[in-house]
Amino acid sequence: MTPLRPGATIGILGGGQLGRMLACAGAQLGFDMLIYSPEENSPAGRVAAGTWCAAWDNGEALAEFAEACDVVTLEFENVPVLTIDTVEAAGTPVRPGSASLKISQDRYTEKTFLNEQGITTAPFEPVDGPGDITAALATLGGKGVLKTRREGYDGKGQAWIRSAEEAETAWDRIGGAPAILEAAIAFQCEISVIVARGPDGDTRTWAPPRNLHKDGILAVSSVPSGLPKAIEDEARAKAMKLAEALDHVGVLALEFFVLQDGMLLANEFAPRVHNSGHWTPEASQTGQFEQHIRAVAGWPLGDTHRLHDAEMINLIGEAGLVSPASLGPHDTLTLYGKREARPGRKMGHITRRLGPRKD
Amino acid sequence: MTPLRPGATIGILGGGQLGRMLACAGAQLGFDMLIYSPEENSPAGRVAAGTWCAAWDNGEALAEFAEACDVVTLEFENVPVLTIDTVEAAGTPVRPGSASLKISQDRYTEKTFLNEQGITTAPFEPVDGPGDITAALATLGGKGVLKTRREGYDGKGQAWIRSAEEAETAWDRIGGAPAILEAAIAFQCEISVIVARGPDGDTRTWAPPRNLHKDGILAVSSVPSGLPKAIEDEARAKAMKLAEALDHVGVLALEFFVLQDGMLLANEFAPRVHNSGHWTPEASQTGQFEQHIRAVAGWPLGDTHRLHDAEMINLIGEAGLVSPASLGPHDTLTLYGKREARPGRKMGHITRRLGPRKD
Numbered sequence: 124m125t126p127l128r129p130g131a132t133i134g135i136l137g138g139g140q141l142g143r144m145l146a147c148a149g150a151q152l153g154f155d156m157l158i159y160s161p162e163e164n165s166p167a168g169r170v171a172a173g174t175w176c177a178a179w180d181n182g183e184a185l186a187e188f189a190e191a192c193d194v195v196t197l198e199f200e201n202v203p204v205l206t207i208d209t210v211e212a213a214g215t216p217v218r219p220g221s222a223s224l225k226i227s228q229d230r231y232t233e234k235t236f237l238n239e240q241g242i243t244t245a246p247f248e249p250v251d252g253p254g255d256i257t258a259a260l261a262t263l264g265g266k267g268v269l270k271t272r273r274e275g276y277d278g279k280g281q282a283w284i285r286s287a288e289e290a291e292t293a294w295d296r297i298g299g300a301p302a303i304l305e306a307a308i309a310f311q312c313e314i315s316v317i318v319a320r321g322p323d324g325d326t327r328t329w330a331p332p333r334n335l336h337k338d339g340i341l342a343v344s345s346v347p348s349g350l351p352k353a354i355e356d357e358a359r360a361k362a363m364k365l366a367e368a369l370d371h372v373g374v375l376a377l378e379f380f381v382l383q384d385g386m387l388l389a390n391e392f393a394p395r396v397h398n399s400g401h402w403t404p405e406a407s408q409t410g411q412f413e414q415h416i417r418a419v420a421g422w423p424l425g426d427t428h429r430l431h432d433a434e435m436i437n438l439i440g441e442a443g444l445v446s447p448a449s450l451g452p453h454d455t456l457t458l459y460g461k462r463e464a465r466p467g468r469k470m471g472h473i474t475r476r477l478g479p480r481k482d
Numbered sequence: 483m484t485p486l487r488p489g490a491t492i493g494i495l496g497g498g499q500l501g502r503m504l505a506c507a508g509a510q511l512g513f514d515m516l517i518y519s520p521e522e523n524s525p526a527g528r529v530a531a532g533t534w535c536a537a538w539d540n541g542e543a544l545a546e547f548a549e550a551c552d553v554v555t556l557e558f559e560n561v562p563v564l565t566i567d568t569v570e571a572a573g574t575p576v577r578p579g580s581a582s583l584k585i586s587q588d589r590y591t592e593k594t595f596l597n598e599q600g601i602t603t604a605p606f607e608p609v610d611g612p613g614d615i616t617a618a619l620a621t622l623g624g625k626g627v628l629k630t631r632r633e634g635y636d637g638k639g640q641a642w643i644r645s646a647e648e649a650e651t652a653w654d655r656i657g658g659a660p661a662i663l664e665a666a667i668a669f670q671c672e673i674s675v676i677v678a679r680g681p682d683g684d685t686r687t688w689a690p691p692r693n694l695h696k697d698g699i700l701a702v703s704s705v706p707s708g709l710p711k712a713i714e715d716e717a718r719a720k721a722m723k724l725a726e727a728l729d730h731v732g733v734l735a736l737e738f739f740v741l742q743d744g745m746l747l748a749n750e751f752a753p754r755v756h757n758s759g760h761w762t763p764e765a766s767q768t769g770q771f772e773q774h775i776r777a778v779a780g781w782p783l784g785d786t787h788r789l790h791d792a793e794m795i796n797l798i799g800e801a802g803l804v805s806p807a808s809l810g811p812h813d814t815l816t817l818y819g820k821r822e823a824r825p826g827r828k829m830g831h832i833t834r835r836l837g838p839r840k841d
Binding site: 126129130143146147150151152153154155156169170171172408409417420422423425426428430431443444445447448450452453455456457458459460461462471476479 | 485488489502505506509510511512513514515528529530531767768776779781782784785787789790802803804806807809811812814815816817818819820821830835838
């Protein structure tokens, strides 16, 4: 494809913090950024050249938005596939396309697809009703995590099952929706790989961060991960393989559990920029937001060389009302412009540079 | 003063590239950024939460803008002082205040003020009409540069005079406006100091870049400057002294000529973020745009520690139609979103990281 000319217009489906950071990165490259979001006065809309506030199924608004954009991307993996199809039908390319979305929107399809690519996951079984749980538990060794197939994020839509008696409660807890039961696994740590792929197939990864979750929400990502290079390389190779298998254009994140013996089990992927890559703008040559814009614009990808050791600390709920006096000399603060600090809500993050990269 | 709360609203007078970069930096800190600019569809307006497109003397629009903002700042030193007064009369503080502007808007006042602070400049004489030039030439050693007192930038409003015969032509060339004649000086190089000052008087400087001009327009700024530390320290001390003398709040840039023997002659200052500081976001802990926002918000200033050796290359005129394929692996591109690449127009810049800081 022909690279977008400087000054072209890029649309983003979704108006949250990821869209906000993408819009700022796109503006730095000289693009006009437009936001489409059902949310009024969205975080991303307040840094963009224009906003369409309309529902995901508003065909007229989508067609108008498509008309205004040279290319459209997304910041939210649960954009309905029909929305993507409507924009594409209006003649504007959407990157990544609906394939990456369709597969990632359903945990069963997602994990099956990963396994088909030779990317091992924890064992899992489909659960279409509470009656399926007993058999699934038996197959998976007597305990596991019940997860809704669709719409779960930040630990929502998940419940532990440690015995058959807990089946009904867990089913109710996740809202009684089609689910999977995933085997309980003992892991030493979690890592993720952020990978970018251009329309020409060029693929780049960043150093995999080690991720610490609290209450199902990412709390801290650190680079370097401290894991042997061979494990990091294997994780990077798997993420690149996934991006190719999806014919993905843009940034994608693949999460892994690292077992005690170093074996990698993929957990899930997000077909977009990712919270565990929020350290990249401050600690590597090219950040994930700029890279995503380069990819969807058909520009050559930037260098992903890591420059600093760093950690990224999420500001969740009340922590988002950060006191500027509490910032350390090596801290870079990013706040998302959200009006209300609700419990569990991601309000911002701090990237702390820990010194020049040592290896 | 009480620090602005996260999510507060900051207004910027001016809609050019400096406003655009300030607006992005403010958004990263979670602020809502509003732009006031006589220019329609301005570069800054396209990354802001709202825009007022009105003249500098539109009292009604200014009052409405002031009302919408918790604090107002500026990106352009020729904002009329009356505009600042109108915003302040509406009850909204403007930082920096009109003192920094009043002095910097007139070259004669500016250089006189610098000398009063013990900050030496090249000798200069006021020129109110072509008849003053002969006497001024005699005082200044027979040649010099005629510069309009007001509104000159990027080499505009300047003309060399090498003999008394050139007086009339030079006077016509600068448009026949009140001017100064400045003595011709032989210098080894030009440097500048970017300094930030908070409302509490805390003052920070960055490493002084060495600046290379072409056709009167900044072409390249490099750090480190290659000059002895003692000279850099003297330049930094003078910039801090100036910021204090003006009771300045925000970022300010002071330009110097460095003579063969290392003596520093101040050239001029800009009471705002400055082109020669455009490398700071990529090559130091805190960039000048974020720092300016912190200062006007009453937040503690960030660390100005330099992390990388770097050079900043301006993209002027047609060079702004940069081919993305021409970018090197250590280049960070910033484009200003200007619609037309006119000769001499600043379209963007590249910051090139040249390796980790060595000293």
